Amino acid sequence: MFDRKQFEIDKRSNAVAQNKDEGLRKLALDFVVQSDRYHYAYQWTWLGLPIVQLPADILATQELIWDAKPDLIIETGIAWGGSIVMYASLLELLGNGEVIGIDRVLPQHNREAMEQYSFSQRITLLEGSSTDPAIIDVVKAKIKPGMKVMVLLDSNHTHDHVLDELRLYGPMVTPGQWLVVSDTIVEDIPPQTHRPRPWGPGNNPKTAMYEYLRETDRFEEDEYINGKLLMTFTPNGFLRCVK
Numbered sequence: 001m002f003d004r005k006q007f008e009i010d011k012r013s014n015a016v017a018q019n020k021d022e023g024l025r026k027l028a029l030d031f032v033v034q035s036d037r038y039h040y041a042y043q044w045t046w047l048g049l050p051i052v053q054l055p056a057d058i059l060a061t062q063e064l065i066w067d068a069k070p071d072l073i074i075e076t077g078i079a080w081g082g083s084i085v086m087y088a089s090l091l092e093l094l095g096n097g098e099v100i101g102i103d104r105v106l107p108q109h110n111r112e113a114m115e116q117y118s119f120s121q122r123i124t125l126l127e128g129s130s131t132d133p134a135i136i137d138v139v140k141a142k143i144k145p146g147m148k149v150m151v152l153l154d155s156n157h158t159h160d161h162v163l164d165e166l167r168l169y170g171p172m173v174t175p176g177q178w179l180v181v182s183d184t185i186v187e188d189i190p191p192q193t194h195r196p197r198p199w200g201p202g203n204n205p206k207t208a209m210y211e212y213l214r215e216t217d218r219f220e221e222d223e224y225i226n227g228k229l230l231m232t233f234t235p236n237g238f239l240r241c242v243k
């Protein structure tokens with residue numbers, strides 16, 4: 001009863017096993033596709049701000065942050081700010097760390113909404129394209145020797161943009177931390193006619209991720225995290241930095 005060690009062993013083996021269950025994975029994918037007709041991912045908030053993610057992805061990211069305890073979290077793609085505030089609030093609980101958020105569009109009201117929290121001093125917001133050399137210079141200047149750095153890519157989801165981001169931000173991630181390539185699901189679902197986008201099957205974060213993984217051996221897919229997500233926008237997109 002309440003044997004935590006055994007609980008963890010069982011949990012991991014179930015997560016890996018369920019990922020091989022084609023029927024269950026199809027059910028999960030169907031859920032994501034069908035619920036997206038109602039913008040299911042728009043229906044959640046973190047401490048009051050919209051967070052444009054699925055609940056499983058939010059929980060998984062919380063687990064990564066709590067376990068890996070990064071000194072710096074960099075996210076491209078802020079939107080309403082819920083994800084940035086989530087990372088900063090967790091770092092506040094951990095008592096250490098900063099968040100850099102980058103978005104091409106950063107309306108003043110969104111900026112103010114993110115600055116209302118007691119821990120907002122942990123957040124730096126940058127307006128501009130995530131691949132703009134001037135933005136990259138500012139981000140690099142924030143990284144001090146010995147810092148543990150985690151990166152989440154959630155901006156423009158075209159192959160070319162994400163590949164550029166991977167090449168620019170991938171080297172910033174430090175061993176033991178994570179590189180999260182969001183919206184890899186675009187490769188696995190039919191083109192989204194209800195929300196036309198410049199990305200789709202063959203041109204998306206997953207295709208960029210696999211091209212990048214052919215260029216570097218610093219990252220590995222994590223079968224436990226990827227196995228347990230199921231209802232996710234980010235299948236196979238949680239990469240562990242191993243060297």
Ligand SMILES: C[S@@+](CC[C@H](N)C(=O)[O-])C[C@H]1O[C@@H](n2cnc3c(N)ncnc32)[C@H](O)[C@@H]1O
Binds near residue numbers: 053104156
């Ligand atoms: C999916 S939303 C981000 C959602 C957010 N991470 C969350 O979890 O709530 C994508 C964001 O990327 C931004 N974006 C699009 N192209 C960009 C670019 N080239 N550089 C930076 N941000 C970009 C958009 O303005 C939008 O706010």
